[in-house]
Amino acid sequence: MDSFLLRSRERARRAGTLPRADVTLDIKLSTLRDLAQHVSTRGKQDWALADVHDIEAFLAAQPKNRPRRLQITRQFFRFAKSHKMILIDPTDGLSAKAPKGFIGKALTLDQQRHLFQRWTTDPAVHPHEALLGVLALLHGASSSEVRHLRLDDINPADRAIRLGQRPRPAPLDPVSWTTVQRCVAHRETQRTGNPHLMVTKGTKAGRNPASAAYVSHVLDPAGISPRMRRSTRLIDLVNTMDTKLVAAAFGMHSEGVMIYLADHVDPGRLPGRSAVDRPT
Numbered sequence: 001m002d003s004f005l006l007r008s009r010e011r012a013r014r015a016g017t018l019p020r021a022d023v024t025l026d027i028k029l030s031t032l033r034d035l036a037q038h039v040s041t042r043g044k045q046d047w048a049l050a051d052v053h054d055i056e057a058f059l060a061a062q063p064k065n066r067p068r069r070l071q072i073t074r075q076f077f078r079f080a081k082s083h084k085m086i087l088i089d090p091t092d093g094l095s096a097k098a099p100k101g102f103i104g105k106a107l108t109l110d111q112q113r114h115l116f117q118r119w120t121t122d123p124a125v126h127p128h129e130a131l132l133g134v135l136a137l138l139h140g141a142s143s144s145e146v147r148h149l150r151l152d153d154i155n156p157a158d159r160a161i162r163l164g165q166r167p168r169p170a171p172l173d174p175v176s177w178t179t180v181q182r183c184v185a186h187r188e189t190q191r192t193g194n195p196h197l198m199v200t201k202g203t204k205a206g207r208n209p210a211s212a213a214y215v216s217h218v219l220d221p222a223g224i225s226p227r228m229r230r231s232t233r234l235i236d237l238v239n240t241m242d243t244k245l246v247a248a249a250f251g252m253h254s255e256g257v258m259i260y261l262a263d264h265v266d267p268g269r270l271p272g273r274s275a276v277d278r279p280t
Contacts, residue, residue, distance in 0.1 A: 031072045048086045055090050067096040107232040115222060120175055127186040128198055132218050134179045139170050140233035140250060143215045143226045149197045165251035234260045
């Protein structure tokens with residue numbers, strides 16, 4: 001394939017058309033290398049054995065690069081078919097547009113238990129990490145909702161807080177309330193007039209919320225991303241409750257909630273199935 005690409009570039013130069021740059025060739029060959037490794041790890045040592053499921057799995061690994069990777073893969077399999085390496089092109093019928101749905105990662109139950117213990121029992125954990133982690137894990141709070149949380153959003157009488165655009169205050173369980181109070185105590189040691197609960201060295205002299213860059217790295221010591229722990233909560237809620245109720249409770253558009261809905265239905269939730277009929 002590399003020789004074919006180099007010969008094609010030489011023909012373009014002689015014809016006076018725009019030849020491919022070195023970086024373009026490098027991207028193509030790197031993508032084909034990754035494709036070969038992917039197919040090999042699936043137990044297939046011949047290109048003729050690759051099917052559409054192999055290609056879909058390869059494209060799903062980097063959804064943002066799907067159009068470019070699909071284009072390169074199509075070019076390769078057209079080359080392979082013309083050279084009698086394969087009989088059927090596995091990229092036929094594939095679309096460059098990624099299918100709608102959740103494509104991120106979620107935490108397992110064991111990971112959630114470990115993180116919950118870390119944020120609720122380890123005094124060495126920074127209050128900001130514990131605040132963001134607990135509110136996301138238990139209440140599905142986003143990074144933006146936590147960084148914009150102000151002191152006047154906290155209702156001590158009802159033990160509730162206002163989060164972002166949610167229509168009603170979110171009632172807190174004892175663990176979440178303790179985490180919020182710990183962050184309040186940490187804020188008081190900074191002697192700041194900033195109205196936000198999460199105050200940093202760069203914001204304690206002003207009134208702006210903590211920067212998005214700071215919040216995006218708060219959970220780095222725990223080894224997870226802020227989006228992962230929020231997605232875990234939303235996946236659980238959307239697949240066990242009415243999606244419209246979840247959207248209303250979180251102040252989200254219904255389209256934004258639907259991507260977390262699984263693409264299958266638990267047979268036990270279908271009408272007409274009794275408890276004894278449900279699979280064990």
